[in-house]
Amino acid sequence: MIYIQEAILHILDLNTNEPIYSFAGLDITEKFTIDYIHAMIGKVEDSDNMKEGTLAEGGTIVTMLEHITEDFVGVTRALSDKFFKITKLNPEIPPADLLFTRFTMDDVPCLGLFKLNYSDSLTHYVSNETDTLTNQLIINRAILPSARQAIQEGMVLNLETMQFHVIEKKQMITELAEKKFYFTEMFLEESTKPSLKENITIIKKAVQKTSKAFNDEEFVALAETKRAIVHSMEEESVIDNQVIAEQLFGENYAKKEKFFEEVQELGYVNRAPAEMALAGPKFSKQKLRLNNGIELSIPLDLYQDSDVVEFINNPDGTTSVMIKNIEKIKNLF
Structure with a gap:
């Protein structure tokens, strides 16, 4: 009030x-x-x-x-x-x-x-x-x-x-x-802690650098990062880099160590206070831009549902995206 x-x-x-x-x-x-x-x-x-x-x-x-x-x-x-x-x-x-x-x-x-x-x-x-x-x-x-x-x-x-x-x-x-x-x-004449937006950007950059260092698919790592951030904000109202590292890298201690080095260097505040409502609607979806110009917007809760969408690694090194079980298509013109 x-x-x-x-x-x-x-x-x-x-x-x-x-x-x-x-x-x-x-x-x-x-x-x-x-x-x-x-x-x-x-x-x-x-x-x-x-x-x-x-x-x-x-x-x-x-x-x-x-x-x-x-x-x-x-x-x-x-x-x-x-x-x-x-x-x-x-x-x-x-x-x-x-x-x-x-x-x-x-x-x-x-x-x-x-x-x-x-x-x-x-x-x-x-x-x-x-x-x-x-x-x-x-x-x-x-x-x-x-x-x-x-x-x-x-x-x-x-x-x-x-x-x-x-x-x-x-x-x-x-x-x-x-x-x-x-x-x-x-x-x-004072300093401040990073904002929610800045903390999320720091996490994103740290994941990108870690993925590059270990030759991982960046789009996969970033998709998992968004899910981990949303989960952390919804469950604890913070962005916990420990939780994010655990969800992204599991028992891979080398990747975890690299990730923690990056977030520390970039100035992240551990367990930064965060409200899901402030993150905006963009955090409810995974948005992908393919190199052929196609853009996809997939609801977060459907992204890992293999009955809805599947990412297929082809023998020639390319990736195919398969959208499944579509009953109706509506043009949003």
Whole structure:
């Protein structure tokens, strides 16, 4: 249960050269405002790109947050100023408004910070400059994302434990001449654990490297990997690389050792928290692209059913795919 206590919007449009701070909060009696804030919280909490971290005790942000309850407006202005100083020096970071909200989630006090990047949109305006009423088009360059649109950066912070969930995007940092996750590395000054999506990618890469090292069929290994990941998420709400290694390699200790070396090198977090719902519908099917251009999408629970589909290794080294027992075919045009 989420209860919004207060919210405020600060403008960081770089064209003004200075931030435009609000000296009062948003009107949270408006239903559309509450609905919008709820949507922004969901953008972070329900994303497979969400990463976790903890603000260090005595750090800059933690010190700034000491009086967030008594002086919400002042603290959010100070946070916005720190953010603006970073973006002002790095023109590749898109201009935006910062939306802050203080709320409780299941009775836990939290702070939300969401960067609302601008986009261009056409609108009309009425001109009467020549005593002739004329309807004209004009470009509004400060359109905020709708409740349904994705955002690039956002954070939900537990104000009791200082643990945070964050989504972010790398941007070019002028001084370093490279892209960085500036939101966490420069603004929060903290590191994060890999997201669900990143952990799955790490597992995938480790399996690919292991398969290549032992001349195994990659598509077979990846299909088994997806099944193992789904099983681990459904049964334990984690991605357990020990379980995955056991299902993939059994008693082959050489392959297991190679796999563990790869996941460690790539930065995987063992028993990474994961919710099946966040993995998306793509994890309900095995999708294959054949070198002749044919693409197959097979429900996960049917992939290993030999009465439905069979992969046949031919003497010439090629593979045939046989789809069996089809009663009806429907064109999805």
